[in-house]
Amino acid sequence: MKKIFLIGTLACLGTLTIAQDGDDKNLVQNPSFEALAGKLKKTKQIDKAAEWDSPTALKADLFSTTTEGLPCGAPVNDYGKESPYDGSNYAGIVMYSYNNKEPRTYLQSKLIAPLRKDVTYCVKFYVSLSDLSKYAVNNFGMYFSKDGLTLEEKGDIIIDKEKERESIALNTDNRVYNERYNWIPVCGTYTASGKENFITIGNFYNNKETQYEKLKKLENFNGTQIPTAYYYIDQIEVFIMEDPAECACNQAQNDVTESVVYNKNTASEDGFSIDEQVKLATVYFDVKKSKLEPNMVGDLDILAGSMKANPEYKLKIHSHLDADEGAIVRKDPEDPICKDLDVNRAKVVKDYLISKGVEESRIAVETHKDKEQVAFGTTTLDHAKNRRVEFELVK
Structure with a gap:
């Protein structure tokens, strides 16, 4: 396991001030990567998104509809084709590679305000498996910490101590996300120990603890499959859970064909124009x-x-x-x-x-x-x- 150090700030992010998009109760800054500090020209440029960086030497990717074509455009880029869930931009990370041939990547950001002790928070973000991925996995986690994580070399961040794993919020059923056609929400809850300032998103479990599925290449899709599970990430949220229904989207989305029809009020022939x-x-x-x-x-x-x-x-x-x-x-x-x-x-x-x-x-x-x-x-x-x-x- 690589040695992990803690840092108080993310030096690469600077002091750019941005407006908070999305719901005011969301504690995540720049949650859909809309505020950019500079123009995208290549992959591994997550630090171009204001308030975001990667904790390891291998940076996550950032994609934008304002950048035409490969490698970091949207909807078409080096890893497949996907339109943003929200806005114009989204990120991309490696969640798994066969026999650890390629290091994983992570997203990290400082929250707007520290978490409050013993308060339960809803955690949500949207993922879409890239078209050229050969694998799909589970273990989508958001790790909460008082200080940011940093790894000075390329490598996986493995949290193997049970006490530290209590700081990881996972999807409730921790299923394998194998959808390559849509944005699917990851939803979980986290009860704070107090003063957590940072979130880190990725896979914090070793390969033996990670479930995976091997996928066939999509027909009529150009490009060579990559031996990883590569996911697009968008619209990240952390907010106080006042109503459990606010954080129940995982159950509804596990089967996108679940029967749900809105039950409306009906009219009457009398009394209505x-x-x-x-x-x-x-x-x-x-x-x-x-x-x-x-x-x-x-x-x-x-x-x-x-x-x-x-x-x-x-x-x-x-x-x-x-x-x-x-x-x-x-x-x-x-x-x-x-x-x-x-x-x-x-x-x-x-x-x-x-x-x-x-x-x-x-x-x-x-x-x-x-x-x-x-x-x-x-x-x-x-x-x-x-x-x-x-x-x-x-x-």
Whole structure:
């Protein structure tokens, strides 16, 4: 095991002042790497992201949509293709290599404020396995410390003492993340011992304790597989956990096809104008589905009746995806399930209204992918609210 020293500050980061993006309660500075100190020209430049660095001599990578092409552009770069989860930039780290042939890399930053003793915090960040990775692994950890870690040479940071491992926050089920098509959240909790100032993200367990899967190369993807588990990282959060539901995204995301449909309030034929009925008639969908759920047809029946009673009106259907579905389409525009999902959702609603007597000539359709979200969080409920078809009354 390499010898690890503690340092009070990260010298490479300087004193650049940045605005805190994201939620005010997030203690992570520059959580999605949007504030840059200089232009990206090559890999191993994580220190170009304000308030971020790597604790070992081998630096993590930084990718940006403002940099065109290889090696550090986005969505296309040396390791694959991925659009940022948030903003224009994301980081990349080596989590594992077969027989330790390549050293791991890590992300490190100082928190906005020290953690408070005996307070439980939610830990979240998003990962996406690069397309050219030959391996997928578990053990995604965030290590909390009063001082920053530093290793003056290239190597792995292994935390093998049980007491020190209490400072590592892992995903609740610590599963293997093998998704190469989407951003998936890592979610965990951490109860502070007090005055922790730094976070370090990576794999702190030796290879024998790390589960891995060997993956086949993606078809129709150019490039040679790399003998590592290389992951993109974005949108890092640490905040006081006031409600356990705020930190439960791992359970919802373990299976992206889990059945979740937003349960809305329904309208009534009495007491509502046609404008109000249009607003209340929003239709919600299951994950990656365009099936019309039984509890959604009641408001459509009312809307159809109002449209027949008011022939001077026309209707525009607006169809939307949630952020995860949109990310799948950006990753693979030909994804067989999601590429036309917003079109299919609009069609099933339009067909139902036509079946109830509304003339097809009075219905227009506009699709938006995931560009117009109404809920901007990362919970199951937030995603469910965004998988929707809305209506606009046109006079």
